[in-house]
Amino acid sequence: MSGPLSNYKIIEIAGIGPGQLCGMLLADLGATVIRIDRKEDADLGIGMPAKYNLMNRSRPAIAVDLKSEAGVELVKTLIGEADALFEGFRPGVMERLGLGPEICMALNPKLVYGRMTGWGQDGPMAQAVGHDPNYIALTGVLASIGDKEGAPVYPLNLIGDFGGGGVYLAFGLLAALLETNRSGQGQVVDAAMVDGIASMMTLFHGLLAGRMWQESRGSNMIDAGAPNVHVYRTRDNAYMAVGAVEARFFKNLTRTLGLDIDPELRNKPKHWAELTAQIQQVFSTKTRDQWSDIFAEVDACVSPVLSLTEATQQQHLVARATYVEVEGIIQPAPAPRFSRTPGEISQPPLESGTDNVSALKPWSMTKNQVEQLERDGTLLKTD
Numbered sequence: 001m002s003g004p005l006s007n008y009k010i011i012e013i014a015g016i017g018p019g020q021l022c023g024m025l026l027a028d029l030g031a032t033v034i035r036i037d038r039k040e041d042a043d044l045g046i047g048m049p050a051k052y053n054l055m056n057r058s059r060p061a062i063a064v065d066l067k068s069e070a071g072v073e074l075v076k077t078l079i080g081e082a083d084a085l086f087e088g089f090r091p092g093v094m095e096r097l098g099l100g101p102e103i104c105m106a107l108n109p110k111l112v113y114g115r116m117t118g119w120g121q122d123g124p125m126a127q128a129v130g131h132d133p134n135y136i137a138l139t140g141v142l143a144s145i146g147d148k149e150g151a152p153v154y155p156l157n158l159i160g161d162f163g164g165g166g167v168y169l170a171f172g173l174l175a176a177l178l179e180t181n182r183s184g185q186g187q188v189v190d191a192a193m194v195d196g197i198a199s200m201m202t203l204f205h206g207l208l209a210g211r212m213w214q215e216s217r218g219s220n221m222i223d224a225g226a227p228n229v230h231v232y233r234t235r236d237n238a239y240m241a242v243g244a245v246e247a248r249f250f251k252n253l254t255r256t257l258g259l260d261i262d263p264e265l266r267n268k269p270k271h272w273a274e275l276t277a278q279i280q281q282v283f284s285t286k287t288r289d290q291w292s293d294i295f296a297e298v299d300a301c302v303s304p305v306l307s308l309t310e311a312t313q314q315q316h317l318v319a320r321a322t323y324v325e326v327e328g329i330i331q332p333a334p335a336p337r338f339s340r341t342p343g344e345i346s347q348p349p350l351e352s353g354t355d356n357v358s359a360l361k362p363w364s365m366t367k368n369q370v371e372q373l374e375r376d377g378t379l380l381k382t383d
Contacts, residue, residue, distance in 0.1 A: 002030060002341055002342065002344065003028065003029040003030020003031070003334075003338070003341055003342065003343040003344065004029055004030060004338055004341045004343075005026060005029045005030045005031035006030035006031070006032075006341070008026075008030075008031045008032065008083045008084070008177065009031070009032045009033075009081055009082050009083050009362070009363070010023075010026055010031050010032070010033045010034075010082060010083060010084045010085070010086070010173075011033075011034055011036060011075070011078055011079065011082050011084070011085040011086075012033055012034065012035045012036065012059070012085075012086060013036050013085065013086065013087035013088070013089070013094070013099075014035050014036055014037040014038070014041070014061065014352075015087070015088035015089070015116070017088075017132075017157065017161040017162075017165070017166070018088065018116055018161045018162060018165030018166035018169065018193065019086065019087070019088035019116050019166065019169070020053075020055035020056060020166070021055055021161070021162050021165070021166030021167070021170075022086060022114075022116070022165075022166040022167075022169045022170045022173070023035055023055070023056075023059060023086075024054075024055045024056070024057060024058060024059075025166070025167070025170045026170060026173070027057070027058035027059040027346070028057070028058050028334035028335075028343045028344070028345060028346075029334065029338075029343040030341065030343060030344075032059075032362050033058070033059040034059065034060060034061075034062065034078065034359060034360070034362075034363065035056065035059055035060065035061040035062070035352075036061075036062055036063075036064050036075065037061055037062070037063040037064070037352045037380075038063070038064065038065075038066050039063045039064055039065040039066070039067075039071070039379075039380050040065075040067075050349050050350055050351040051327070051329065051348060051349060052329065052349075053349045054329070054331050054349060055349075056349035056350075057326070057331075057345050057346075057347065057348055057349045058334075058344075058345050058346045058347060059346075059347070060347070060350065060354070060355065060358065060359030061350060061351070061352040061353075061354075061359070062352055062353060062356055062359050062360065062379060062380075063352035063353050063379065063380035064378065064379060064380075065377060065378050065379075065380075066097050066099075068377075068378060070373070070376065070378040071378050072097065072098050072099060074373065074378060074379075075099055076099075076103075076104075076107055077363075077365075078363050079104050079107050079108050079111060080107055080108055081363055081364060082108065082111060083110070083111070083112065083177060083180075084111065084112040084113070084114060084173050084176075084177060085104060085111060085112075085113055085114065086113070086114030086115070086116060086169060086173060086189075087114070087115060087116065088115075088116040088117070089117075090117065090126075090127060091115075091117065091121050091122075091126050091127065092127075094115075101113040101115075101188050105186050105188075108186070109184075109185060109186060110180055110184060110185065110186045111186040112173055112176040112177055112180055112186050112187060112189065113186065113187070113188045113189065114169055114172060114173045114176075114188075114189040114191060115188060115189065115190050115191060116165060116166075116169045116191050116193075117190075117191075117192055117193070118130040118131070118134065118135050118160075118165075118192065118193045118194065119135075119192060119193075119194055120190060120192030120194065120195060121190045121192070131157075131160075132157035132159075132160035132161045132193075133154060133160075135160040135164070135193045135194050135197055136155075136159050136160045136197060138194065139194055139197045139198050139201065140201065140204075141159055141160075141197055141201060142154065143215070143217065144204070144215075144217050144223060145217060145223070146217050146218065147217070147218050147224070148216065148217060148218030148219055148225065149218075150218075152217065159197060159200070160193050160197055161193070163196065163197070163200055164193045164194070164195070164196030164197035164198075164199070164200060165191070165193040165196060167196070168191050168193075168195070168196035168199070169189070169191040172189040172191050173189055176189050207220075219269070221245070221267075222245075225269070225272060226266060226269075226272055227242075227266060227272055227275035227276040227278075227279055228242060228243075228244040228245060228249075228250045228253065228266045229242065229243055229244070229245060230242050230276060230279070231305065232279060232280050232283040233280065233283065233284065234283055234284065234286060234287055234288040234290075234291060235284055235285060235286055235287050236287040236288060238287065238288035238304070238305065239288065239304075239305035240283060240288060240291050240292075240295075240302055240303070240304055240305065241302070241303050241304075241305050242279075242300075242301065242302050243301040243302075243303075244266075244300055244301045244302070245301070247263040247264075247266075248299070249299060249300050249301050250263045250266050250300075251263050252298050252299055252300040253279075253298075253300040253301075253302060254279075256294060256295060256298050256300060257279060257282045257283075258282065259278060259279070259282065261275060261278070288304050288305070289304070291304070292304045311323075312330050321333055324345065326345050326348050327348050329348070331345075333345070351382050352380060352382065353379065353380040353381050353382035354382050356370050356373075356374060356379050356381060357370045357371070
């Protein structure tokens with residue numbers, strides 16, 4: 001492994017969604033990550049074949065009987081060599097397994113212990129169930145996305161699970177590891193999705209406090225309310241995305257569309273409906289690809305709305321190798337990029353127990369030790 005995290009060893013107590021993304025980000029950047037499934041939950045792909053569960057790439061997975069003393073002792077052995085551990089259970093689950101932060105950090109005082117939940121480790125909803133829609137609903141995000149006259153639009157699980165969850169967990173772990181390098185002491189990272197989501201909404205709270213934001217969705221400059229930050233339907237029922245925030249870009253947009261519109265009107269909400277209708281009428285006269293060709297050399301912040309498949313074939317993204325192919329599956333490349341220690345996809349996602357010996361070798365476990373754990377049922381071995 002050659003990435004910037006190549007000297008770090010991290011234990012991922014397996015879960016779906018945000019924890020998976022965090023593990024992928026760390027492993028793609030070179031960390032030695034081992035993903036530990038609970039033996040009874042070895043298939044966390046929700047019926048997805050392992051090779052397509054791409055967020056499990058770049059690291060091996062083992063399935064451990066965490067209800068057994070031997071299974072818990074195995075994890076404790078790994079903790080002795082780990083720089084960090086992270087888990088995504090509801091508060092108290094790891095404690096009941098005998099692997100709570102107090103026990104783990106007593107074994108390894110430098111351990112950074114990451115905890116990923118939706119609601120956080122404390123508070124009146126700490127034990128409540130929830131998923132991404134619930135977290136973005138209670139933090140004001142869901143109410144802020146969608147057409148003015150329509151219902152809120154659910155934006156995939158990018159904001160809660162992945163943005164406020166997995167990315168903030170990875171950020172917190174790395175920040176704590178940097179601090180540990182100075183202090184020699186570990187600590188617990190409480191990465192609650194509601195906290196991360198709220199953090200990402202900082203800009204909008206400032207705008208709201210300054211009376212520059214309307215809480216009615218579709219009524220603001222950057223929520224598709226304004227005509228210059230909008231999505232327009234084309235003749236072939238496809239779409240073009242417009243982000244002409246600045247006056248010069250708006251001028252280029254309207255000039256290219258053959259419209260004569262004072263750019264100052266883009267900042268006056270009372271004119272928005274009329275301007276949006278004018279611009280929509282022109283976009284309706286040509287196909288998406290025709291407009292893409294027309295705006296290709298125009299500085300107007302206008303782009304075609306592409307499907308996932310089309311994105312993998314887009315000229316700029318192909319030139320940058322934003323997507324790569326691994327064992328026949330096209331997928332996003334590691335990000336961000338590093339000039340001296342680039343990340344890499346070191347292996348495709350594999351089922352838990354595919355090769356326990358190789359998975360545990362970096363953790364100072366011998367082949368005989370691993371095979372004994374397989375024989376006694378502590379480790380699941382996949383045929």
